[in-house]
Amino acid sequence: MKTLLSNDNLRILVPALSLVALLCAVFYLQPRTMSYMGLNLMFNLAVPIALATIAQMFILAVNDLDLSMGAFVSFSACVAATFLEQSPLIGILILAAAIGVYALIGVVIYLRNLPAIVVTLGMSFVWSGLAVLLLPSPGGAAPEWIRAIMTSRPPMVPMAIIASIIIAAVAHLIVMRSSFGVIMRGLGGNSRSVERSGWSIIRIRAMTYALAGLFAVMAGIVLVGLTTAADANIALRYTLLSIAGVILGGGEFVGGRVSPVGAVIGALTLTLAASFLSFLRISPDWQIGAQGAILIIVLAIRLILNRRERKEKRT
Amino acid sequence: MTTGFNTLLHTRWIWSFVAASVVWFITIMFTGGSSLVELTQVAFTFASFSIIVGLGQMFVITLGPGNIDLSIPATMTLSGTIVLKFVGGDASLIVPGFLIAIAIGVGVGLSNFTLIKLLRIPPIIATLAMSFIVQSAAIWTNRGLRIRPPQSLSDFAVGFTLGVPNLAWVALIVSVFGYILLEKSVFGRWVVAIGQNMRAARLAGVPVEGVRCATYVLCAVLAGVCGYFLASFSGGAALNMGQEYLLMSIAVVVIGGTSVAGGDSNVPGIWGASLFMFLVVSMLNTYGFDAGFRMIMTGVIIIGVIIAASSRTLRL
Numbered sequence: 106m107k108t109l110l111s112n113d114n115l116r117i118l119v120p121a122l123s124l125v126a127l128l129c130a131v132f133y134l135q136p137r138t139m140s141y142m143g144l145n146l147m148f149n150l151a152v153p154i155a156l157a158t159i160a161q162m163f164i165l166a167v168n169d170l171d172l173s174m175g176a177f178v179s180f181s182a183c184v185a186a187t188f189l190e191q192s193p194l195i196g197i198l199i200l201a202a203a204i205g206v207y208a209l210i211g212v213v214i215y216l217r218n219l220p221a222i223v224v225t226l227g228m229s230f231v232w233s234g235l236a237v238l239l240l241p242s243p244g245g246a247a248p249e250w251i252r253a254i255m256t257s258r259p260p261m262v263p264m265a266i267i268a269s270i271i272i273a274a275v276a277h278l279i280v281m282r283s284s285f286g287v288i289m290r291g292l293g294g295n296s297r298s299v300e301r302s303g304w305s306i307i308r309i310r311a312m313t314y315a316l317a318g319l320f321a322v323m324a325g326i327v328l329v330g331l332t333t334a335a336d337a338n339i340a341l342r343y344t345l346l347s348i349a350g351v352i353l354g355g356g357e358f359v360g361g362r363v364s365p366v367g368a369v370i371g372a373l374t375l376t377l378a379a380s381f382l383s384f385l386r387i388s389p390d391w392q393i394g395a396q397g398a399i400l401i402i403v404l405a406i407r408l409i410l411n412r413r414e415r416k417e418k419r420t
Numbered sequence: 421m422t423t424g425f426n427t428l429l430h431t432r433w434i435w436s437f438v439a440a441s442v443v444w445f446i447t448i449m450f451t452g453g454s455s456l457v458e459l460t461q462v463a464f465t466f467a468s469f470s471i472i473v474g475l476g477q478m479f480v481i482t483l484g485p486g487n488i489d490l491s492i493p494a495t496m497t498l499s500g501t502i503v504l505k506f507v508g509g510d511a512s513l514i515v516p517g518f519l520i521a522i523a524i525g526v527g528v529g530l531s532n533f534t535l536i537k538l539l540r541i542p543p544i545i546a547t548l549a550m551s552f553i554v555q556s557a558a559i560w561t562n563r564g565l566r567i568r569p570p571q572s573l574s575d576f577a578v579g580f581t582l583g584v585p586n587l588a589w590v591a592l593i594v595s596v597f598g599y600i601l602l603e604k605s606v607f608g609r610w611v612v613a614i615g616q617n618m619r620a621a622r623l624a625g626v627p628v629e630g631v632r633c634a635t636y637v638l639c640a641v642l643a644g645v646c647g648y649f650l651a652s653f654s655g656g657a658a659l660n661m662g663q664e665y666l667l668m669s670i671a672v673v674v675i676g677g678t679s680v681a682g683g684d685s686n687v688p689g690i691w692g693a694s695l696f697m698f699l700v701v702s703m704l705n706t707y708g709f710d711a712g713f714r715m716i717m718t719g720v721i722i723i724g725v726i727i728a729a730s731s732r733t734l735r736l
Contacts, residue, residue: 394556
């Protein structure tokens, strides 16, 4: 029992239970969602959000915050809907260069001791600007292959669920099981001790930011696969969604304490919250507000459970 | 030693003014000096909005790492919509309307801090969740209606006194108040002390939670006041009117030389940074760049200024 309620397990348990509770509430309100089609429809848009949330999680793991996430995902989506569709090679080169820029930013922030919030804020203008140059008005087309993947209908379990599980598993392997992940989280916990034990902070930060860029690029491509077209503002709200997703999933702002599985669950919860609210027939005026309220409720539950755990420890 | 420290402070805030002046000069060069007065007046008018919200954000950021208020845009929108709906074009209700704007700020600020304190969640998430609720409240009260402000109020908002925009006077009054509060009052010293080391401040007997609460309220009140003036200036409240001030409020604070790590802030720098941010956009407009390129340049310039400024602070 004690090991089951360890800090790490609780970190996953609370977000998972919130998701299950929300899912039950949705099933109760609208039993027809309890089907292959229903689940797929509800969770489809969660896939790009989950990828963006994982990307944000990498940045949070090294104690930074990326305010350009939404703009960057929009930019990736625009590249995917234009270059990647028409001339894949150039598209891949552009996206690879963008990931390189991400790694560079991670290094520059460290070398010049800059506030990550402001640098990424500045970068959000750059990515948005590039996206506007690429697609001044909504348009473009999704590459065939991603469209095929996103609309495929595997037996038994909908694509959206499979994709979420794969994302969570891959991110878990990188962050929790690989030696790089351990060092990265160590950097978030205490960068000086990591440096003194002989690791290159620059290399770790470059890797971390590059991985964040990679996941954000995938978010953009997947998003285009779902929507079949892109525009420069398509994913701007992902900045705040991704931060909220990481925190909902049990991650913290400092100390390298993140949970990849939790982050995916957090993203699913946020997406499901939107469906839940529309099933509740809440007036559209209050939809965003109710989403804020759900965020608050989940965090309140987490607080209560954490407190109970602390009490048990003391006794 | 003291004089050395003073000159350092001096150079820090002068930096943003230098950047603003350079951009101003480049713009004037292009127009051949013809729009010199107009450009300066417009810059001061628009900068005053960023200055008012920037001051609030500065106090919050001074509290230390993790402290930030993301509910500023929503508060501005709510204040603008509710006040103009209440005033409804009746000039006699201008002053009560202003008090309502302040009351909305107090309400949002208190709710923000209650969330931070009760749920022990990071301010960024607490104020984000709060902003969703506040934004919804604004949508619900407004419903897309655009109620015009009373003539005398909008005349004031677009008018000039002694050749200086009235709104710049308002921003100046707020800034002087903010400067005195930060530098000369016990409250300001407390805010800085908390930002430098919360634990030490608590041990030294600073009422940490009370000060934090008051700071979040102050920030929300300034956002409410700014929303009131912005709605009056632009002839009615719009649901997205606060949008750009989320990033703007953070950017002017940091470019103005306030430390993001907290405990070290700078009021004059906010003026330089606000003027700079507006002038960059108008310069790029004047030179006829299209929207996408303009945004890229804005981003590059923000990062460039931060890097340039950091080489000075690093030597500290």
